[in-house]
Structure formats: structure tokens, C-alpha cells
Amino acid sequence: MALFGGALKKLAAGLSRTKQVFVGSLKSLLGGRALSEELLDELEATLIQADVGVKTAIRIREDLQAAWQEKRIEKGDDVIEFLKNEIKQYWPESDRSVHFSDAGPTVIMVAGINGCGKTTSVAKLAWQFKQAGRKVLLAAADTFRAAAVEQLNIWADRIGCDIVKGSGSDPGAVVFDACDAAIARDADVVLVDTAGRLHTQDNLMRELTKIRDVVARKIPGAPHEVLLVLDATTGQNAINQAKVFMDAIDVTGIFLAKLDGTAKGGIVVAIRNEVNLPVKFIGLGETFEDVEPFDPENFVEAMFA
Numbered sequence: 001m002a003l004f005g006g007a008l009k010k011l012a013a014g015l016s017r018t019k020q021v022f023v024g025s026l027k028s029l030l031g032g033r034a035l036s037e038e039l040l041d042e043l044e045a046t047l048i049q050a051d052v053g054v055k056t057a058i059r060i061r062e063d064l065q066a067a068w069q070e071k072r073i074e075k076g077d078d079v080i081e082f083l084k085n086e087i088k089q090y091w092p093e094s095d096r097s098v099h100f101s102d103a104g105p106t107v108i109m110v111a112g113i114n115g116c117g118k119t120t121s122v123a124k125l126a127w128q129f130k131q132a133g134r135k136v137l138l139a140a141a142d143t144f145r146a147a148a149v150e151q152l153n154i155w156a157d158r159i160g161c162d163i164v165k166g167s168g169s170d171p172g173a174v175v176f177d178a179c180d181a182a183i184a185r186d187a188d189v190v191l192v193d194t195a196g197r198l199h200t201q202d203n204l205m206r207e208l209t210k211i212r213d214v215v216a217r218k219i220p221g222a223p224h225e226v227l228l229v230l231d232a233t234t235g236q237n238a239i240n241q242a243k244v245f246m247d248a249i250d251v252t253g254i255f256l257a258k259l260d261g262t263a264k265g266g267i268v269v270a271i272r273n274e275v276n277l278p279v280k281f282i283g284l285g286e287t288f289e290d291v292e293p294f295d296p297e298n299f300v301e302a303m304f305a
């Protein structure tokens, strides 16, 4: 469904750097020019700079070339509309929905490297689900630092949702308690905040698998979603991280954080084409309201508005 007025403006504001740099350079490259091999080369380079990924940039170029030969497009200005339509078609409808449990609490695990935006993203999801009338419980499974628990606690207070904190250093114990609490309190959604870890740290990656196993034993079908938070400002590196996390835990979707801080919004396209994972949410700022479910139609319209 298309967003109108305020919501589209908010999305466009969040994407303003990508709009200025990426879409701005596309428009100035293509405006008023006839299509040529040279122009297509320049376009391909611009797409790669915006982090859509080399594979994708080459594919888009080939599609444009074909459309040009068939005379479906003739000038640079036609390319923008073509690109918009092409990009929108990358994401099937089924991609974006959150999988909720049919009976009992839905458990959503959130993972990612240090500082990518996990805790903030958990807060954003908590707020979204609460807005939708669901009872939310946060599990403070980042037991690495006392400050991490406190950070999540502050969000829980602001949003007005429950939180389960552990007394020790075992994240498995925290999620164990959180699952019990969710069942006892009839919570709809449990959001599990985990500690940041490098995708190269094998032992910590195993710990994630362990958290996952605890959740799976406590609640049938859980975790219903495993969201990997990627920091959009890290560009192509995010793609490499995604691949390793996918091997350790069955990632079901991406929460792409910090899209407001980058001109490389094209990373959304690269994630779809290079790791074949759906982007489910995008983060567009530091407050819990700065979140949007990812919708390709709105995303592309806002970017090119």
C-alpha cells in the first residue's frame, strides 16, 4: 500500500542523503541526454558507487541495454522511470511480512555486529508492535556489559513494555526466563536483544546458536524471526557479515539500520540480490519512532520523489 502525505515525507527525509547523492547524481547524469554506450557505462559506475553491488549494476545495465535496443527507452530521462520499475520488482510480497506464531508468544531474535544498531532496533520494533496492539516483552540477553541492560531498560520504560533481565552473565538463562515470563504473562511478542559480535568470532557465533536453541526448546516454532541488523553505512561490508551470520543462525530477515546516515541506500538492492534475504524494516534515526516496515513501492517513490 502506498503511503501518502506525512508518511512519505518522513521516509523521504530519512533517505535524504541517498536522495541527494545517489538519485541527484543519477538525475544529473541522465537529464537531457540521449542514450549511448558511454552513458550506460557511466550509469553502471554510479550504481556501483551507491552500493547496489557489482552483480546488480551489471544486470541493470543489461536490462537497460535490451530495452534501448527494443526502443522501449530512448533518452536518459526515460531511464529513471525504467529504474524505478525495475527496482520495485526485486521484492516479492511475501518477503516483508513478520511471521507471527499461531499460538503463544512470537519470539524474535535480533543479532548483529558491535554497534550496528541492535538495541535501538529492538526498541523500534517494540514500539511498532505495541502500536499495533501487541503485548511486548524485551529479553536483555546482551549480558556482556551492564550498560547494555540499562540501555534496554531505558527503552522499555519509554515505550512502556515489560523487560526480563538476568542476574548473571549467561544469555541463555535470560532467554529461558524471558520465555517463561512471556507465557506466564500472556505476552504476544518477545524481542531478544543480543550482544554485538564479530562474524569472525567463532565462539560468540556459537553462543548465538545456543540462545537460539534455548528459545526453540521453550516455545514450539521459536524463534519465529531471526533478524540480522545491518548498519547501512558500512556498505558492502554488511553483505559479507550477512553471509556469516546466515551460516550460524537461520536469519529470516534484515533490519537495515542507519539508512538516514548514508548516501548508499542502494545497499537495499544489493542485499536482495546478493544474499537473497528480505529487508523487513529500515531504521531512519535514533528515536524509537524512526522505523518503517520496508516497502519497495514506498521506498523507491520516496527515494526518487
Ligand SMILES: Nc1nc2c(ncn2[C@@H]2O[C@H](COP(=O)(O)OP(=O)(O)OP(=O)(O)O)[C@@H](O)[C@H]2O)c(=O)[nH]1
Pocket: 112, 113, 114, 115, 116, 117, 118, 119, 120, 121, 142, 148, 194, 195, 196, 197, 257, 258, 259, 260, 261, 282, 283, 284, 285, 286, 290
Ligand atoms: N542515525 C541513526 N542512528 C542509529 C540508528 N540505529 C541506531 N543508531 C545509533 O547507533 C548507535 C549504536 O546503536 P545501538 O542500538 O546501541 O547498537 P548495538 O548494535 O545495540 O550496539 P552494541 O550492543 O554495543 O553492539 C547509537 O548511537 C544509536 O543511536 C538509525 O537508524 N539511524
Ligand SMILES: [Mg+2]
Pocket: 118, 119, 120, 142, 148, 193, 194, 195, 196
Ligand atoms: Mg546493544
